[in-house]
Amino acid sequence: MFIAPASVWRHSARHIWVPGLVLMKRKIAAIFAADIAGYSRLVAEDEEETLRRLASYRQVTDDFIAKGGGRIFNTAGDAVLAEFPSAVEAVRCAIDIQESLRTRNMAYPPSRQMSFRIGITIGDVVERDGDLLGDGVNIAARLEGLAEVGGICVSRAVHEQVANKLSVQFADIGAQEVKNIPTPVHAYMVAMRREDGSYATPQVKKPVKAASAAAPAWMWPAAITLVLLAAIGVGGFLYYTELETSVSKPAAVASSTPAAAPLVSASPAPLVAPSPPSAKPAPTSTSAAPVSEPSQSIAPGDKLVAGIVPFVSDRTRNLLATEYLPAGDSKALALNINGFVGWSLAQPSEDAAKTAALDLCQKRADNAGSPRKCELYAVGNAVVYAHGLPPVPPLPWVKRDALVEKPYATKDVPLLREPARARLESLFVPGRKTRTIALGPGGHYFFNSGIDSLEESARRNLQACGAVAGVPCTIVAVDDVFVVPIPATLRVTGFFKPANSSVITPNERGDVARKFADAAAGWNAVAVGTQGRPGLGLKAENEQGAVNTALGECAKRDSDCHVIAIGPFTVGPN
Helix, strand or coil: CCCCCHHHCEECCCEEECCCCCCEEEEEEEEEEEEECCHHHHHHHCHHHHHHHHHHHHHHHHHHHHHCCCEEEEEECCEEEEEECCHHHHHHHHHHHHHHHHHHHCCCCHHHCCCEEEEEEEEEEEEECCEEECHHHHHHHHHHHHCCCCCEEEEHHHHHHHCCCCCCCEEEEEEECCCCCCCCEEEEEECCECCCCCECCCCCCCCCCCCCCCCCCCHHHHHHHHHHHCCCCCCCCCCCCCCCCCCCCCCCCEECCCCCCCCCCECCCCCCCCCCCCCCCCCCCCCCCCCCHHHCCCCCCCECCHHHCCCCCHHHHHHHHHHHCCCCCCCEEEECCCCCEEEECCCCCHHHHHHHHHHHHHHHHHHHCCCCCCEEEEECCEECCCCCCCCCCCCCCCCCCCCCCEECCHHHCCCCCHHHHHHHHHHHCCCCCCCEEEECHHHCEEEECCCCCHHHHHHHHHHHHHHHHCCCEEEEEECCEECCCCCCCCEEEEECCHHHCCCCCHHHHHHHHHHHHHCCCCEEEEEECCCCCEEEEEEECCHHHHHHHHHHHHHCCCCCCEEEEECCEEEECC
């Protein structure tokens, strides 16, 4: 083995050179890895057609990579490896590729669709003869293996770079153990758009178990809880209008229920305090919803349970229990997230039942102007719906607190764009009671009016908003009042999740989250300084009082303190 003397080695921050060996350049890059799911099966079924389409699809991916400033440094069959100077450009490119190929795949039956999985990380790599080597490349390839078909999986480093720069929702799938990588890789899924324009919630993969047996046993339930609470998804700006249809039964074999106006509510566990004894009562009914609802789940193959069918009205659920479930075979049920429903009974075959149910549901949705496509929910008495139940926050969904409530004004609804405000002003404000607004991250919102009860209004809006956002949403308004603290001193920039806040020092995040959750009434605020040490203002009688207390407590522990959260919202300068 040849060992060069120290005098002939030349080192720099970017290059390593050894006599007789090639020049290698070390650098940090965003690494993009992609390959086709089920490629071997596609080739085995029809080799010529698969290769022809691969060339066409590769042209699409190559064009997007070049457009995003990337460089392909390696290919092998259906696999592509590329580098980007920016994580933002790599993720934007991946989304563009998946959107473009999803559209192309619609022309083929599911068994012949050609879909990529994509993984992206930021890592230290070595360049040799134009090729890249190192852990960064290996981790990107492993992330690609974790991605869903047609999906994107990124490392925590990429998520941190992209989260506040692109209108993309992520689901935290925690630390994942992958082949040939000694330490678990913390990964995130990107929420991808469905055919109807909504955003699918990525399937959260099970995190790895504790890596060290020496760690205290009490840590693992806490860690698992944090991972589950961090699961998300997401989507861009989406909204929904009041939609109502009349009850009717088609004269032939199809039967359907009306889709009452959808509901609103949203964001991870609202931080609104419960009503003190002096608080004014809720304007309509009680805010308690069926206690069992949030803990239910559905999956394809499950027996249909009318009482947990999402998005639809309580009346529709009752009709499903009394009309649909007792009927014989050859029947089907279809719905969309705006609450429109169609079902067909006593059809000559299952295919005929499915077609009739979808047609009837879509006709009702189209007549009311719903932008969502209907999907099959059940065939016979078995669930076929693949998306599961949408995420909703813990009960109670609406809490009343006289200290934080104030009259509703559309201009004060946070996170919305002007077209959304105009829509609320023209449709929500004049709407009949009961009406609610659900708000989620990224400006997702749903609202309805003229609903029989507050429970139903909140449930349906929360389910619709959660299905689009991929995370729980929050009810911010009921009828003519805001029911959560709406900051006036600072501008709302998002929802505050203390356990995941990157600006609070890590060893104090859990304590802040616990104290916020325990603050049952009044205004709450958080301030931090240059060291990330928090100061809290809890249970204050007004916004300014909470802000002043938070800044004062922070100043005792840190310097250059500023307010980062008020109530359930993150805030910044106006």
